[in-house]
Amino acid sequence: MNAIVERIADFLKKYPPFNILSFEELTIVALNIKVINLEKNKTLFQIDDVLHDSFYVVASGTINLSVISDAEETLLNKCVEGDVFGLRPFFAKNNYMMTAKAREECIVYTIPIATFRPFVAQNEEVLNFLLESFASNTSNPTDRENKGKLLSDNVIFSSQPSEIQHFQSLSYNKMPLKVPPASIIKEVAQLMTDNLLDNVIILDQNLPIGIVTDTDMRSKIATGRFPITSTIDTIMSSPVITVVENVSLAEAQLLLLKYNVSHLCVTQDGSIKSEVKGIITEHDLVVAQASNPGFLIKEIKRAQDAKELQKVRTKLSDLIQTSIAKNIPLLHIINIASEINLAIIKRSVELAILELGSPPARFAWLSIGSQGRKEQLLITDQDNILVFEDVAADKYRDVKDYFIKLAKKTVGTLQKVGYEPCPNGHVASNLQWCKSLTEWTKQYTNWINSPGENRNENCSIFLDYEIAFGEPKIEEMLTDIIFNNVKKNKLFFDYLGNDALRKPPPISFFKKFNVEETGINKDKFDIKIRALMPLIDAARLFTLSQNIQGINNTYMRFKQLAMVDSKHSEIYLNCAEAFLTLSKIRTLEGLKNDSDGQYINLEDLSKVDKEKLKNALAPMKELEDLIKDTFQLTKFS
Amino acid sequence: MLEWLKNINKEHPEFWKNYHSKFEKRSSRYVILSTQNTGLNPDKDVILSIGAISVINNSIIVGDSFEVILLQYVYLHENGLSNEFIIESKQPKLGEREAMQAFIDFIGNAVLVGHRINLIVDFINVALEKMDCGKLKNEALDIEIMYRKLMDITDKEFSIDALCDIFKIRKSEESSSSEDAYNTALLFLKLKSRLGLN
Numbered sequence: 149m150n151a152i153v154e155r156i157a158d159f160l161k162k163y164p165p166f167n168i169l170s171f172e173e174l175t176i177v178a179l180n181i182k183v184i185n186l187e188k189n190k191t192l193f194q195i196d197d198v199l200h201d202s203f204y205v206v207a208s209g210t211i212n213l214s215v216i217s218d219a220e221e222t223l224l225n226k227c228v229e230g231d232v233f234g235l236r237p238f239f240a241k242n243n244y245m246m247t248a249k250a251r252e253e254c255i256v257y258t259i260p261i262a263t264f265r266p267f268v269a270q271n272e273e274v275l276n277f278l279l280e281s282f283a284s285n286t287s288n289p290t291d292r293e294n295k296g297k298l299l300s301d302n303v304i305f306s307s308q309p310s311e312i313q314h315f316q317s318l319s320y321n322k323m324p325l326k327v328p329p330a331s332i333i334k335e336v337a338q339l340m341t342d343n344l345l346d347n348v349i350i351l352d353q354n355l356p357i358g359i360v361t362d363t364d365m366r367s368k369i370a371t372g373r374f375p376i377t378s379t380i381d382t383i384m385s386s387p388v389i390t391v392v393e394n395v396s397l398a399e400a401q402l403l404l405l406k407y408n409v410s411h412l413c414v415t416q417d418g419s420i421k422s423e424v425k426g427i428i429t430e431h432d433l434v435v436a437q438a439s440n441p442g443f444l445i446k447e448i449k450r451a452q453d454a455k456e457l458q459k460v461r462t463k464l465s466d467l468i469q470t471s472i473a474k475n476i477p478l479l480h481i482i483n484i485a486s487e488i489n490l491a492i493i494k495r496s497v498e499l500a501i502l503e504l505g506s507p508p509a510r511f512a513w514l515s516i517g518s519q520g521r522k523e524q525l526l527i528t529d530q531d532n533i534l535v536f537e538d539v540a541a542d543k544y545r546d547v548k549d550y551f552i553k554l555a556k557k558t559v560g561t562l563q564k565v566g567y568e569p570c571p572n573g574h575v576a577s578n579l580q581w582c583k584s585l586t587e588w589t590k591q592y593t594n595w596i597n598s599p600g601e602n603r604n605e606n607c608s609i610f611l612d613y614e615i616a617f618g619e620p621k622i623e624e625m626l627t628d629i630i631f632n633n634v635k636k637n638k639l640f641f642d643y644l645g646n647d648a649l650r651k652p653p654p655i656s657f658f659k660k661f662n663v664e665e666t667g668i669n670k671d672k673f674d675i676k677i678r679a680l681m682p683l684i685d686a687a688r689l690f691t692l693s694q695n696i697q698g699i700n701n702t703y704m705r706f707k708q709l710a711m712v713d714s715k716h717s718e719i720y721l722n723c724a725e726a727f728l729t730l731s732k733i734r735t736l737e738g739l740k741n742d743s744d745g746q747y748i749n750l751e752d753l754s755k756v757d758k759e760k761l762k763n764a765l766a767p768m769k770e771l772e773d774l775i776k777d778t779f780q781l782t783k784f785s
Numbered sequence: 786m787l788e789w790l791k792n793i794n795k796e797h798p799e800f801w802k803n804y805h806s807k808f809e810k811r812s813s814r815y816v817i818l819s820t821q822n823t824g825l826n827p828d829k830d831v832i833l834s835i836g837a838i839s840v841i842n843n844s845i846i847v848g849d850s851f852e853v854i855l856l857q858y859v860y861l862h863e864n865g866l867s868n869e870f871i872i873e874s875k876q877p878k879l880g881e882r883e884a885m886q887a888f889i890d891f892i893g894n895a896v897l898v899g900h901r902i903n904l905i906v907d908f909i910n911v912a913l914e915k916m917d918c919g920k921l922k923n924e925a926l927d928i929e930i931m932y933r934k935l936m937d938i939t940d941k942e943f944s945i946d947a948l949c950d951i952f953k954i955r956k957s958e959e960s961s962s963s964e965d966a967y968n969t970a971l972l973f974l975k976l977k978s979r980l981g982l983n
Binding site: 150151152153155156178179180181182183184185187208253255258 | 836838843844845846847848850852876953955957961963964966967970971974975978979
């Protein structure tokens with residue numbers, strides 16, 4: 149046998165799905181392979197390209213699979229040696245829905261679909277592997293927890309990616325009642341009653357020709373227009389409105405409105421000329437909606453007390469979990485989660501105002517820290533401050549009194565929802581953090597111009613803020629104060645820079661994870677302090693020094709920095725991606741243990757995840773050097 | 786110089802005429818080849834094996850490949866060399882004549898590519914001469930020259946192994962002409978795109 153064919157077959161047999169095939173079969177595959185070389189950043193195929201007649205295996209290098217969503221490239225997956233990708237031609241006829249691009253120089257094996265299809269047809273295991281890879285968007289479905297759950301959600305990135313509800317799949321009755329047209333109405337009504345169903349499909353030669361619902365029974369039978377002894381076809385609504393099996397919530401809603409019906413009939417190919425697969429009712433839509441973000445926000449707005457808000461927060465956790473399982477890009481999940489968090493805070497303030505009466509002065513309720521950066525996926529602490537406008541000296545006491553009360557109530561509500569007050573007391577109910585604009589101006593000026601004066605106090609979390617309720621002008625004024633003060637303030641950057649560098653390193657000299665040595669979290673990895681905080685601190689530091697205003701999110705900060713400071717854009721982009729990876733690991737850990745995910749149990753991580761974690765820590769070293777370099781750190785070090 | 790005169794009255798073998806007729810059209814096919822020889826002198830040494838694979842449209846076509854071991858029993862015997870590797874190898878074996886004919890049929894009018902291609906071509910030409918054929922007509926590209934050109938280096942030599950290391954191409958443990966040809970093909974793709982040849 150040809151040595152090259154043998155070499156390629158030997159390579160393939162190490163990886164799924166090829167490991168299922170015999171060596172003879174692999175030889176046939178190898179004989180038909182074309183080998184291509186992709187230079188770094190070269191695109192193999194992109195969204196909307198016509199399907200190729202081949203699929204691909206990475207022989208060396210890394211291929212990035214990404215989708216464009218919200219005008220931004222979102223990485224779906226990285227394919228490394230042995231991964232298969234570009235499977236779409238096996239299962240679909242429309243164009244590619246993702247982009248495959250070489251992250252570094254790659255050698256890729258091109259396998260013609262025509263060559264491989266017989267093996268797929270003959271071998272169910274191979275088919276299943278390909279289907280799962282295709283559906284999950286990940287290269288190796290055996291890595292994933294929801295193995296075997298074949299969702300039609302693989303097209304989720306097609307049109308409107310930002311709305312989760314758009315691609316939410318529906319669950320519905322897949323065993324509808326079916327009767328022939330000549331059935332007697334009375335008997336059909338009894339059948340429906342026995343089965344507790346409000347609809348029945350009329351089949352003629354196995355094809356749906358009409359539907360009878362409770363409405364028909366009311367309007368056509370109970371009114372006496374037809375006797376209960378006539379045949380069912382006399383009262384059926386015809387034709388039925390049919391849809392395909394994996395219809396999305398949004399589509400189903402539109403169809404119900406468009407045809408003014410209450411039921412949709414699911415058929416194999418979506419036409420009335422094919423087999424019935426189920427019935428979607430309005431009720432199914434309501435159930436599906438109950439866990440969509442828009443609905444959650446409405447529920448928050450209507451909530452009357454902390455208990456109702458808490459219910460919504462629990463649902464949000466479910467939503468986050470399912471979204472992550474469905475491989476929806478983390479950035480979207482973060483955006484939605486922070487909108488919902490924000491709505492909860494807002495409603496909490498509103499509830500307090502409803503109780504205390506309208507405020508005596510304008511004010512702003514600001515979330516600070518992780519909430520301020522809109523990075524809160526898991527329930528963590530609440531950190532917030534209250535700023536009220538300056539009032540006449542004689543009114544000051546009453547005004548401050550009111551706002552303290554307001555803050556106490558709000559913080560209390562949030563605590564009941566599940567946000568514990570910050571252990572350092574960074575909450576607005578604290579006298580120190582509920583004050584007038586002038587006082588805050590002094591506070592910020594003081595922090596910035598004499599940094600480190602009070603060693604016990606870390607002002608950096610006050611530099612990430614987001615208005616949750618109140619007067620946006622106040623937030624703007626704070627921003628002005630901060631940016632005017634930090635301009636050319638070497639001392640302050642020095643301080644922040646050293647603060648960022650002071651975090652304990654994540655990886656030891658011997659390339660091992662630095663884990664906790666004592667305490668209840670012994671042997672666990674502190675992902676918050678050792679990995680996320682340095683990135684967060686650095687992003688803040690650089691955005692301040694580059695005078696980038698209005699971007700509070702760490703990921704967005706790095707993205708923006710990459711644009712402004714193009715010389716170091718690669719470092720920033722790597723950090724942005726690392727931040728997402730680390731956040732995801734933390735979120736998964738948190739969801740698993742119902743904690744804030746700060747401590748990662750390394751033993752529970754798969755080898756792949758451990759590698760991912762290690763890779764995400766790699767950009768930190770470069771970032772550290774960049775900080776030292778940019779700010780010429782000396783004074784505090 | 787007067788070589789063509791020497792051959793003018795000789796009747797070429799059928800396959801050679803056939804080979805010539807292929808040059809009426811220009812080829813978009815590259816054949817990347819590698820040989821193992823008993824030494825470096827085309828006049829004294831002989832080819833032991835040939836491995837070749839084609840590149841079309843920037844893709845290595847695995848199915849379009851060629852490999853052969855030449856049965857050089859006489860030469861090996863005369864020079865007291867071992868012929869064990871010939872016996873052990875599972876690859877197709879042919880006498881020099883048959884091998885050269887098959888090789889000529891395989892390359893057709895393709896552009897030949899190899900590491901130190903001139904030496905390879907010299908060896909092949911010597912073998913062809915013994916068979917009443919003329920010299921190879923194919924265009925030839927040299928990998929080492931391509932790399933020198935890319936890096937703008939003139940005074941340094943690069944072995945095939947060195948180039949593989951530079952481009953991070955993994956070599957397999959056993960070396961054969963086919964393996965070398967495949968690695969050369971990968972090098973060729975990389976150099977071709979870097980040099981902007983299309």
